[in-house]
């Protein structure tokens with residue numbers, strides 16, 4: 619008998635077909651949003667879960683699903699999963715690192731450039747039929763070339779962002795849990811390690827790329843935004859909750875910083891509607907990894923992990939090896 623899995627969200631049909639070669643698959647082609655109770659009900663007799671960041675894997679779900687052996691998250695971030703609780707329940711957890719580094723870094727730049735050069739703001743104005751004449755100060759923005767980029771979270775995506783700054787003749791400063799090895803700093807446009815406060819004060823623009831953990835909740839709030847230059851752009855492609863959105867909205871409204879580019883929000887998709895009244899913020903719906911090739915690579919990576927986990931092989935991206943060691 620094949621192991622049984624739940625694919626919690628609609629994904630590429632060809633990946634569903636791959637999964638069907640190994641598993642009895644319950645999929646969700648209509649992409650219905652499962653409540654936690656519905657997820658528990660559907661998963662209670664399954665061996666595996668193909669998840670996205672939208673599904674919470676918590677002690678309650680784990681307790682309701684005694685057969686569960688593996689959760690493959692189609693995301694590099696896994697703050698939707700209580701990994702310690704999964705380890706305690708003997709459930710392997712995997713994520714999809716690396717395949718999205720370059721695409722996500724591209725998008726960080728797209729948000730930075732759009733906010734600095736006021737691209738979406740001016741497009742809305744143009745579409746609204748307001749373009750009557752040229753003016754010397756129409757939508758003047760901030761230059762990126764020659765400026766200092768501050769990257770908070772210098773993992774693989776942060777380094778990919780830093781690498782791209784060489785073409786703009788920029789300096790890079792970074793803050794991270796730990797300092798990078800010299801060769802990695804060199805490869806990231808000679809990025810210079812600084813304290814977080816120093817970074818916020820010195821950077822012309824700040825990009826957030828660190829993983830979310832409860833310890834980092836609102837790590838960028840009123841006090842941190844107050845350290846930034848009034849001409850600075852803040853980009854968040856990390857996770858909602860890292861930034862105190864209410865504090866950011868106040869700062870943007872009062873022009874205490876020049877602008878922001880946001881792909882992630884507290885409580886998304888029900889993000890704070892006050893963002894909508896601000897012209898100096900570029901808002902996108904959590905799509906930094908959304909190129910066709912990368913989303914397909916992420917789905918296949920999650921499938922590889924689930925297939926390995928449920929066929930007695932080592933999943934390539936196992937986050938809690940203690941489970942296999944104890945198996």
Ligand code: 8YV
Nearest residue numbers: 670671672692693694695907
């Ligand atoms: C995903 C992401 O689109 O990989 C991540 O951590 O935030 C995005 O690339 C999303 O998490 C889908 O599950």
